[in-house]
C-alpha cells in the first residue's frame with residue numbers, strides 16, 4: 001500500500017503510477033520487491049514524499065545479473081540481426097515518445113527539473129536510442145585483414161550482461177546515453193538508478209515489457225548505493241560496467257571492477273572553465289554563461305563553474321553577470337515563469353551553502369552572496385544563484401560544488417588563461433569565448449579535458465564523443481560511434497594457407 005499522496009494537478013497516469021503501491025524493481029520482466037526494505041522518493045520542490053519504492057538486497061541484485069546473463073544466452077537478443085533488434089528498439093522509442101508528457105512530468109517531479117527541461121531529456125533519450133539502433137545496422141562488424149599466407153579477419157561480439165549505475169541529475173537522459181549503444185550492440189543490461197530519482201527508470205522498464213523487449217534484456221534494480229550499487233559493481237557476472245557519478249564513488253566502482261577484471265567506464269565530475277577574451281560581446285557571453293550555471297540549478301557535471309575573464313573587461317562582465325543572476329526567478333519546477341528550480345535534496349542544498357561559506361572564509365569576494373531561497377508555499381530545497389570572485393586557490397574554485405555557484409578570476413594573456421584553465425584535477429569540459437577563431441581553436445585544443453566548446457557551453461550533438469579525462473573519467477565516453485564499439489568485444493580469426 002502506498003503511504004504517500006500525489007501532488008495535485010498531475011496527469012492521471014502519473015498520479016496512478018505514483019500512488020499504485022510501493023514501486024518494485026523489474027528483473028527478468030517481473031516486478032520484484034526484494035528484501036532491502038522500502039524508501040521514499042521526494043519532490044525536491046515541495047520537500048514531500050511522492051512515491052514509495054522497495055529496495056533490493058545484494059542477493060536480489062545478483063539475481064538481476066543472473067537474469068541479464070540468461071537473457072543474453074537464451075532470449076535471442078544477442079544473436080538476432082541488428083535490424084531485428086532495431087525494430088524492438090524503435091518500438092521502445094515510439095512508446096517513450098507516446099508517453100513523453102507522462103515521463104516528463106514524472107522526471108520533473110522526481111529530479112526537481114523544469115518541465116520543459118524534463119521533456120527535453122525524454123526527447124534526448126528517444127533520439128539517442130534511434131541513433132544507436134540505426135548505427136548498429138550500418139557499421140561493419142567483420143573486417144578482413146591482409147596478412148601474407150593466412151586468411152584472417154576480426155569480428156565484433158556483444159559482451160553479455162552490462163551494468164549501469166546512474167546519478168540523480170539527469171536520470172532518464174543518462175540511461176538513454178548509457179544503454180542505447182549497449183542494447184543496439186546486442187548486450188543485456190542491469191540499471192541501477194540513484195535512490196533520489198528511481199521513478200523514470202521503472203517507467204522505462206515497464207514500457208520495455210509492454211512493447212515486447214525480451215524479458216531480462218532491461219533489468220532495473222532499486223536500492224541504495226551502498227547495497228544495490230555495490231552489489232552490482234562487485235558482481236563478477238557483469239561483463240562490462242558503466243558508472244556515472246562522483247569521483248569518490250567512481251573510485252569504489254573502479255576498484256570493485258578491477259578486482260573482477262571487468263572493463264569499466266567512469267563518467268565523473270568536473271570543474272570546467274570558461275575562458276572569456278576581451279573581444280567578445282560581453283552582454284551575450286554573460287547571458288549564455290548565466291544560462292549555463294543556472295540550468296538545472298547548476299547540477300550539471302560539465303558546467304562552466306570557473307569563469308576566467310580578461311582583466312580589461314572583468315568589471316563590465318561581472319556587472320552584467322550580477323544583474324542577470326539577480327533576475328533569475330527561483331521557483332517551483334512545475335510553476336509557470338520559474339527560471340531555476342530546487343536542488344535535489346536537503347543534503348545538496350547544505351553542500352552548496354557550505355561551499356559559499358567556506359569560499360568566503362578563504363577570502364573570496366561575494367559579488368552575489370547566494371544562500372537559501374524562499375519559495376512561498378513550498379518547503380523544497382531552494383538556493384539563489386551566487387557569484388564569487390578571487391584567487392583560484394580558493395576551495396570554491398577548486399572543488400565541485402554542483403549548484404548555481406560561479407567563480408570569477410581574471411587573466412592578462414592567453415598563456416596565463418590556459419594555465420589557469422588547466423590548474424585543476426578534473427578534465428571534463430571547458431569553453432573559450434572570443435571572436436578570433438584562430439585563437440579559439442588554439443585555446444580549445446590546449447585545455448586538458450575531454451571536451452572543448454567555442455563560444456558556447458554544454459553542447460551535445462550526437463556523433464561528437466563526450467567524456468572526461470583525469471579525475472573526470474576513465475574508459476571512454478558516450479554519444480558517438482566509439483561508444484557503440486565499446487559495447488562489442490573484438491575477436492580475431494586466423495587460418496594458415
Ligand code: NAD
Nearest residue numbers: 166167168193194225229230245246249267268269270301
Ligand atoms: P554519487 O556518486 O553519489 O552516486 C551515483 C550513483 O552511485 C547513485 O546511483 C548511487 O546510489 C550509487 N552509489 C553510491 N555509493 C555506491 C557504492 N558504494 N557502490 C556503487 N554505487 C554506489 O553521485 P550523485 O551525487 O548521484 O551525482 C553527482 C555526481 O555525478 C557529480 O560529481 C557529477 O559531476 C557526476 N556526474 C557526471 C556525469 C558525466 O557524464 N561525467 C554526468 C552526471 C553526473
